[in-house]
Amino acid sequence: MTGPAGGAEGPAGREVPSPAGPTDRDAPRPGDATGAVDRPTVADLRTLFLFESLDDGQLDWLADHSRVEQRDAGTAVYTEGEPATCLYVLLDGTVTMTRRVRGDEVEVIRTGQRGVYGGATQAYLGDQVPQVYINSLRAVDDATFLVLPAETFAHAVRSWFPMAMHLLEGLFVGMRQTEVRVGERERLLALGALSAGLTHELNNPAGAAVRATSVLREHVAGIRHELATIADGRLDGDALHRLVALQEEVVRRVADASTLSPLAVSDAEDALTDWLDEHDVATGWELAPTLVAAGVDPEWLGRVEAAVGPGNLASALRWLTHTVDTELLLREIDEAVTRISGLVGAAKQYSQLDRAPYQVVDVHELLDATLVMLRAKIPPGVRLVREYDLALPPVPAYAAELNQVWTNLIVNALDAMGDTGTLTVRTGRDGDSLVVTVGDTGPGIPADVRPRIFEPFFTTKPVGEGTGLGLDISYRIVVRKHHGDIRVDSAPGSTTFRVLLPLTGPTADG
Structure with a gap:
């Protein structure tokens, strides 16, 4: 859930200047409710950290444009991937939030803290982002929610907090544009280095x-x-x-x-x-x-x-x-x-220019092509060790994008080791997944840095030497596009990245 229990702080309790709230005709009325329905009171809303800084007029408007709903224990409040139509604020009971990972429901948080919220949390961004639920919410026991239609929530944020709205839009859109442009620049630099x-x-x-x-x-x-x-x-x-x-x-x-x-x-x-x-x-x-x-x-x-x-x-x-x-x-x-x-064959294998984007591939051919392309970057003092499980079957994958993953991991390993060390590229099988391991003998990743290495724009390299997008791009290719996983184990003298790819592969539409 979002809120103090979920790691995101709610508004502070200080007074905030409040413009006049919108009139009834400025925003849609709530539609038909599911379950028991009641109108919240201003006093109830004032006890929620999300609304504690609003004035009476704004609270009255929210009370008039929201509803209270109850969910029985074990029932779904909303489901990941469905259109995000409402924001849900927990009033009473216990809920669990889950994410779908490779077909499994993984519990993210379980809480009974009053005021935590989830659902259409990005409604105020409109069509700049897909308006779908990014997780699933289920009542563990009988639970009561304050429900705001997405349009109502979006209208209130835009009208009451215009400055915050501009900052949020600037942060979101700016970060996305920066990521796209820096990513394009990084790919061009990588292409130049490979060329x-x-x-x-x-x-x-x-x-x-x-x-x-x-x-x-x-x-x-x-x-x-x-x-x-x-x-x-x-x-x-x-x-x-x-x-x-x-x-x-x-x-x-x-x-x-x-x-x-x-x-x-x-x-x-x-x-x-x-x-x-x-x-x-x-x-x-x-x-x-x-x-x-x-x-x-x-x-x-x-x-x-x-x-x-x-x-x-x-x-x-x-x-x-x-x-x-x-x-x-x-x-x-x-x-x-x-x-x-x-x-030339390795270059064609690496770029996949004459092949379909989605195909059944031998990961060993992709790894060898990548190593050929990166041979000039491997210092004489670095020993390359290949340990391939040749019994592994081909897998359906986006080959060119997997080559980008291998490139990012191998280049990071070489950068970590400097002029001496051992680079190990290994393949194997773990249940229903094909595993590709890239290991180095560098100094390792500090424990306080490890949780952030897959964040966009996060880098430990000096200014101007890294964009912080390599591992983020690799994560998105492996996890989001191939429905696999990427993990890291690190200690001084041994850092290992493990890429797990489903042997059945992703669907052709990604």
């Missing part, structure tokens, strides 16, 4: 592909030159066929070559260089590194000599070395292009 990170990530493989292509051109020219030298009549057809077979074999060796330690590579290069020097192959030290990368050993070089003869060994080995270099460069280009394709 910069994506550009940086694309630059590395793109640059590698360009460099590899340039070097490849030189080696292809070298292959043509050495082939002309070999095929100038010095080799017969059988020897040339044997050399081509060795070329095919060395290409397969490149694909199957194992990775050696630096010390093993150095020893292998020394062995090949010694063999080449012993067989009068000039600049053998230049050929050795490439041949080692292909897994070639002195025994295989002996096979080449046997195939082409000592006089053609140098030209044959240079031709084979150019072949190995070409194959290595093609692999490098393939890896770079694959990396670029993966980044």
Whole structure:
């Protein structure tokens, strides 16, 4: 309930200047009542903290335009989501107020304090907000209420408290407009940061592909030159066929070559260089590194000599070395292009631009796409740990908006840790909910701050570094749009945000 028992203080008892109250024709009369109906007295109204500062004329007008109703124990006074038609002020009895959370009725407060109120508490804002009940009220035992029609309550507030009305409207509308504009600005800044990170990530493989292509051109020219030298009549057809077979074999060796330690590579290069020097192959030290990368050993070089003869060994080995270099460069280009394709795919997965807003998705794909987009923001000293439950089924969701949630949580975790720490992204199942956990090893969230972290515009960052909307937006996406939940556990060295999503998903209309 609203009022002292519900955490919102009523008007103070000081005298307030009161303009003349509206006449009977200025506001609608109460409609048909439900239950026993009676007209309240001015004396009764004066005992309620909500009206204690009104003058006799205003109290008399309220008494004439309101009614007293009774509700039996266990009956509903009003229900969440229905049109808000009346303001209810408790005169006697006990009531319970509930909110609907993921299909369950959660009790917010239970009170018997006289004067607490609920119902059409925003009627004075008119069509600036949806005029529906934002909670449900039920009589625990027999209860009596003062009932004001929403139009009556709204008319009284606007007429008797014009200054307060302007302040309330300014606060409400101003906050909403500020939230929208700051939210748009935050999304643009986030988009700019992600674009910069994506550009940086694309630059590395793109640059590698360009460099590899340039070097490849030189080696292809070298292959043509050495082939002309070999095929100038010095080799017969059988020897040339044997050399081509060795070329095919060395290409397969490149694909199957194992990775050696630096010390093993150095020893292998020394062995090949010694063999080449012993067989009068000039600049053998230049050929050795490439041949080692292909897994070639002195025994295989002996096979080449046997195939082409000592006089053609140098030209044959240079031709084979150019072949190995070409194959290595093609692999490098393939890896770079694959990396670029993966980044573009991650960007498409993250933005969901070519997909329906509401779809069945694999949360692991969304998480991986987000981590790819944020890779440039992860410092070298931060270790990333993924712990995915791959048995989880896909869930119906608004994928692009969930990616925004992952972004907000991961960026907050990185900001908390600074340059060192461990970022843990984990998935699992909790009953009928899919759970995504984002944890960090930062200093933690102070206990006095924790209850406010999901409030709009609340931030612990320095002025100008945070808008305080990231967690608020995440809360609205998870709780209001997906009918899930978002929770936080924090202690020094360990902060964990848990996002719970129903496996059945929200309805398609959100």
